[in-house]
Amino acid sequence: MNGRPDARARRLESLAREHGTPLWVTDGDLVRARLAELRTAFRGLLHEVHYAVKANSGLALLALLAAEGVGFDVVSAGELERCRRVGVDPRRIGFAGAGKTDAELAAALAAGIGLFDVESPAELDRLARLAAERGAVAPYALRLNPDVEAGTHEYVTTGTRRNKFGMPFDAALAALERHRSTAALRFRGFHVHIGSQVTDPARFAAAAAIVAQRIVATRAAGFAVELLDFGGGFAARYDVAPPPIAAVAAAVRPLLEPLHVELLLEPGRFLVAEAGELVTRVIGVKEGQERHFVIVDAAMNDLLRPALYGAWHPVELLAGEEAGRPTVSCDIVGPVCESGDFLAKERLLPRPAPGDLLVIGSAGAYGTSMSSNYNSRPRAAEVLIDRGVARLVRRRETIDDLLATELLPPA
Numbered sequence: 001m002n003g004r005p006d007a008r009a010r011r012l013e014s015l016a017r018e019h020g021t022p023l024w025v026t027d028g029d030l031v032r033a034r035l036a037e038l039r040t041a042f043r044g045l046l047h048e049v050h051y052a053v054k055a056n057s058g059l060a061l062l063a064l065l066a067a068e069g070v071g072f073d074v075v076s077a078g079e080l081e082r083c084r085r086v087g088v089d090p091r092r093i094g095f096a097g098a099g100k101t102d103a104e105l106a107a108a109l110a111a112g113i114g115l116f117d118v119e120s121p122a123e124l125d126r127l128a129r130l131a132a133e134r135g136a137v138a139p140y141a142l143r144l145n146p147d148v149e150a151g152t153h154e155y156v157t158t159g160t161r162r163n164k165f166g167m168p169f170d171a172a173l174a175a176l177e178r179h180r181s182t183a184a185l186r187f188r189g190f191h192v193h194i195g196s197q198v199t200d201p202a203r204f205a206a207a208a209a210i211v212a213q214r215i216v217a218t219r220a221a222g223f224a225v226e227l228l229d230f231g232g233g234f235a236a237r238y239d240v241a242p243p244p245i246a247a248v249a250a251a252v253r254p255l256l257e258p259l260h261v262e263l264l265l266e267p268g269r270f271l272v273a274e275a276g277e278l279v280t281r282v283i284g285v286k287e288g289q290e291r292h293f294v295i296v297d298a299a300m301n302d303l304l305r306p307a308l309y310g311a312w313h314p315v316e317l318l319a320g321e322e323a324g325r326p327t328v329s330c331d332i333v334g335p336v337c338e339s340g341d342f343l344a345k346e347r348l349l350p351r352p353a354p355g356d357l358l359v360i361g362s363a364g365a366y367g368t369s370m371s372s373n374y375n376s377r378p379r380a381a382e383v384l385i386d387r388g389v390a391r392l393v394r395r396r397e398t399i400d401d402l403l404a405t406e407l408l409p410p411a
Helices: 005-019 028-041 059-067 077-085 102-111 121-133 169-178 201-220 245-259 269-275 305-309 399-403
Strands: 023-027 047-052 071-074 093-095 115-118 138-143 185-191 227-229 262-265 276-287 292-296 315-318 327-333 342-350 357-360 381-386 389-394
Touching: 005 023, 005 276, 005 315, 005 357, 005 381, 005 389, 023 028, 023 269, 023 389, 028 047, 028 059, 028 245, 028 269, 028 381, 059 071, 059 077, 059 381, 059 389, 071 077, 077 093, 077 102, 093 102, 102 121, 115 121, 115 227, 121 138, 121 169, 121 185, 138 169, 169 201, 185 201, 201 245, 269 276, 305 342, 315 342
Parallel strands: 023 381, 047 071, 047 262, 071 093, 093 115, 115 138, 138 185, 185 227, 227 262, 292 327
Antiparallel strands: 023 276, 276 292, 276 357, 315 357, 327 342, 381 389
């Protein structure tokens, strides 16, 4: 959030009073600043930024990014429709993901998207058939699995041979040969993505070195390679500051520049993680036998990352008189009936009291997009602060919303 700490606290308290808690608050100006930082880092390389919609798929955020000239990377028909709803030029949409159905491929062909990131030879065969049936030409990139360790959490590693993503180079080259004369397909290049929250620029350099060799070999085999979708995975700050994005660009530039390809970058977390906060109110404080529990109205259904990955998020107490309170070690937990329902563990905070507000920081990526209705809990409201103006962009769900799709059998 922008502004002095006291002004920021007052604004968050005001928004919580107006819209209730839990409440997502996103800083649109910080998203723009991250985008500018990324573009500056890769200046001089022909590149496009395609935002990874899975990180945070809110329509208002997508509209903000579209207005900044950003393209989009989608992994489902639902994400494709979200982009369509905010008026994104379909030629600026790429479709990735390891399990595209025929219906999803057909919808993307009908929309006229700009790129299919193909994950397997079998998927390429299906895409060729579906495109031919519609009299369309599908532009595509083949996703390579470079077998590079990303040095990140196992659940967000995507570029090793034990992962489901991409294909070995020999399989990719064989698929290219098989479809060399397929009129319904247009080969544009390759896609590589090694993981999320990658904090070592050398990991990106290793992937770039491998894919550069593959591009040279593919051109030698008689195929034009005009594009490299280099994925994302650029790190955001949680507990420690990652290397600046300029260091990532510097690590890969000497390897990618000689290729003279159009570079696609697919940041998600990097653009939105630090721009999002989850504001939650303390319900009660409970002294356990070994732990001091602070029970709040947000839960793992709102922010799953701590339970799913053991992810660390900064926690801040919003209270005017916190300086006079004793510091205690707290576990911040929610009302969901799971022992895994926690937002933070063993955090030193001025002792929270019922009614206080806590702010969970760096929550803008994989927060709202992973939220659920577990325990029949309605999803939280969301506010976007854009150029100083706060606007409700997602109303709080109701119980009626949760039950609207369900059907009772006849009595």
